[in-house]
Amino acid sequence: MAAADIVLTGAAVRTLDPSRPYADAVAVKDGLIVAVGGAADLREWQGPGTETVELAGATLVPGLTDAHSHPVWGLELASGTDLSAVTDLAALRVALRGAERREGWVLAWGLNHNAFGGREPHHALIEEALDGAPAFIRLYDGHSVLVSAAGLRAAGIHGPREFVQRASVVCDAEGRPTGHLIEHAAMDLMTRVLPRASFTERGARLLELLSGMAATGIASAHVMDLGGDALELLASVEETAELPVRLRLAPWCMPGAGDEELEWLIAVQREHGRDWRVGGVKLFMDGTVEGGTAWLEHADCHGTGTDAFWPDPAAYSAAVHRLHHAGVGTATHAIGDAAVRHVLDTVEALGARGAGAPVHRIEHIETAPDDQLGRFARLGVAASMQPPHTAYTRADHSDEWSKRLGPERAARAWRCRDLRDAGAVLALGSDWPIASYDARRVLATALAPRGAAAGHGGLTGLMALEGCTTHAALAAGESTTAGRIAVGYRADLTALGVDPVKAPADEIADAPVPLTISSGRITHRT
Ligand SMILES: [Zn+2]
CATH class of the missing domain: 3.20.20.140 (Metal-dependent hydrolases)
Known part of the structure; x- marks a missing residue:
């Protein structure tokens, strides 16, 4: 019998295999499990090249x-400043004021809707903290963003748009964009102007x-x-x-x-x-x-x-x-x-x-x-x-x-x-x-x-x-x-x-x- 690459011993093994729910040792070879059993049963799998990993006190379960x-995609979704700890507008403004700029842009993500205290997201709420910088701020759910006035200008977004999917450039009563872009097609309007990692x-x-x-x-x-x-x-x-x-x-x-x-x-x-x-x-x-x-x-x-x-x-x-x-x-x-x-x-x-x-x-x-x-x-x-x-x-x-x-x-x-x-x-x-x-x-x-x-x-x-x-x-x-x-x-x-x-x-x-x-x-x- 060929030797295993790895033998795991010492752990309580929960196999989730109804035919053998518990075991003491597992042998692995070529990416597959080749043996499951008691420590003694697996001795024959040990060879000169086998790595034995001792897991005393641990519970071994199928890989999560x-x-x-x-x-x-998340590498882009989660780029820039992490706002997930922000709970209100004051904290949002502080975070944006101190946010790192990338090619002049403030990129941020993870913002909870509750930070707006029940108000509709609007770029006017954050402009002062941004000091005129273009900003692209993802709401935590990944389905909408808040873009600052300079960001909207850079992407040429001046009013409502039509999409083949349910998406929208939210506008005020005068038809001016509030900066809130909802769903993928609307957010995608920004893609070509945003700085991107290599x-x-x-x-x-x-x-x-x-x-x-x-x-x-x-x-x-x-x-x-x-x-x-x-x-x-x-x-x-x-x-x-x-x-x-x-x-x-x-x-x-x-x-x-x-x-x-x-x-x-x-x-x-x-x-x-x-x-x-x-x-x-x-x-x-x-x-x-x-x-x-x-x-x-x-x-x-x-x-x-x-x-x-x-x-x-x-x-x-x-x-x-x-x-x-x-x-x-x-x-x-x-x-x-x-x-x-x-x-x-x-x-x-x-x-x-x-x-x-x-x-x-x-x-x-x-x-x-x-x-x-x-x-x-x-x-x-x-x-x-x-x-x-x-x-x-x-x-x-x-x-x-x-x-x-x-x-x-x-x-x-x-x-x-x-x-x-x-x-x-x-x-x-x-x-x-x-x-x-x-x-x-x-x-x-x-x-x-x-x-x-x-x-x-x-x-x-x-x-x-x-x-x-x-x-x-x-x-x-x-x-x-x-x-x-x-x-x-x-x-x-x-x-x-x-x-x-x-x-x-x-x-x-x-x-x-x-x-x-x-x-x-x-x-x-x-
Ligand atoms: Zn998802």
């Missing part, structure tokens, strides 16, 4: 997956970012974007380095996509590198509650939120049908109740699907009514949710998200537990850079949801762990190759200083991460 992340710089930042993720136990990530030169960037990074986190990337299918674009989305599924591959297509059924662009069955308190992101929702359904019949799975961003319903209706209309059919999943699901919960399991639609987002809301419902929805819908915030109890597959993620990528924080907030979601029960420790392992694999159609510690499975492994199934949320959040292995490579150790 972040089922919704933006590490590549290709090499972005490659270096990607590696650094992925190393940071691996240090929190992340072995793989479902990346919900693949735009611009991302394919070239990944290929070029892999020429000289190994990715610390394996990536599965889903390019976007936006409203207005014609045959040619759909053909490209299907063809690009073949693209892959050593530790990345294209997998599935990302679509948007709506925007965000805070931005007034979530698609709701009934309007929010401002009278907005009754429109889908696809002006013709039937065109969305047609795109999903086309992708499905080409064997391509979809992941649809759907936050509002009407958006969730429409995606479920769309999958229902695909008819019966056999084993091996592409997996369709819904991202976010921030407020779901009772009558939709059981449909996930019945239709085989995976739910993908981000428990850390609950921290942007408040338990007393005084936050923008809760106020817009009103008490009845805010009471249905992030129903992770209800979906699991209704039999759904539930994958968990961070949505970095919308929230911290720390996998321990994803697990901890799944156990103990925050803000508006604090009222209902969290997941059990096992459900939360499954959300980052077996259920994440199911949501990616990879359940026969990933997500558990079993012979023949991908060697993705995470060692934690606590048992995530039994430890309380606060201990998980602070747990040491002695080791992370991705595709058989040690990507982090302490």
Whole structure:
């Protein structure tokens, strides 16, 4: 028998493999798990070239997956000054006054809508702090930006625009832009004038970012974007380095996509590198509650939120049908109740699907009514949710998200537990850079949801762990190759200083991460 590359001993192993839930040792070779058992059983795998890693006191679990992340696009989303700690206008002005300039621009991100204290975002609120500088400030949800007067001028934005997707250049009563640009097409008006990091710089930042993720136990990530030169960037990074986190990337299918674009989305599924591959297509059924662009069955308190992101929702359904019949799975961003319903209706209309059919999943699901919960399991639609987002809301419902929805819908915030109890597959993620990528924080907030979601029960420790392992694999159609510690499975492994199934949320959040292995490579150790 050939010797293993790595043998892990000393840890309590939680395999999540129903045929052998617990073990003491694991052997890894050529990127795969080759043996799972007692320490004595694995002695025969030890050879002269084998590295033995002693993990006394740790719990070894399948490598954690972040089922919704933006590490590549996020390099741009999260460029400039981090405003995530800003809670009011005064603090925003202080932060902008001290912000670093890049080619004269103030770039910032992570701003909470609550910082405006219920007012509409308007550049006039920040001009004095900017002293005439062009500024591009991303709101935390990634679905809108506030641009200063000089920034608007630089991009030639002087009034309202028409888009093929639900997007807008917000204007005042006189038709002058307020600087608030909502949704992708409107934000894209700025792209050509913004300063941008070089290709090499972005490659270096990607590696650094992925190393940071691996240090929190992340072995793989479902990346919900693949735009611009991302394919070239990944290929070029892999020429000289190994990715610390394996990536599965889903390019976007936006409203207005014609045959040619759909053909490209299907063809690009073949693209892959050593530790990345294209997998599935990302679509948007709506925007965000805070931005007034979530698609709701009934309007929010401002009278907005009754429109889908696809002006013709039937065109969305047609795109999903086309992708499905080409064997391509979809992941649809759907936050509002009407958006969730429409995606479920769309999958229902695909008819019966056999084993091996592409997996369709819904991202976010921030407020779901009772009558939709059981449909996930019945239709085989995976739910993908981000428990850390609950921290942007408040338990007393005084936050923008809760106020817009009103008490009845805010009471249905992030129903992770209800979906699991209704039999759904539930994958968990961070949505970095919308929230911290720390996998321990994803697990901890799944156990103990925050803000508006604090009222209902969290997941059990096992459900939360499954959300980052077996259920994440199911949501990616990879359940026969990933997500558990079993012979023949991908060697993705995470060692934690606590048992995530039994430890309380606060201990998980602070747990040491002695080791992370991705595709058989040690990507982090302490
Ligand atoms: Zn996202």
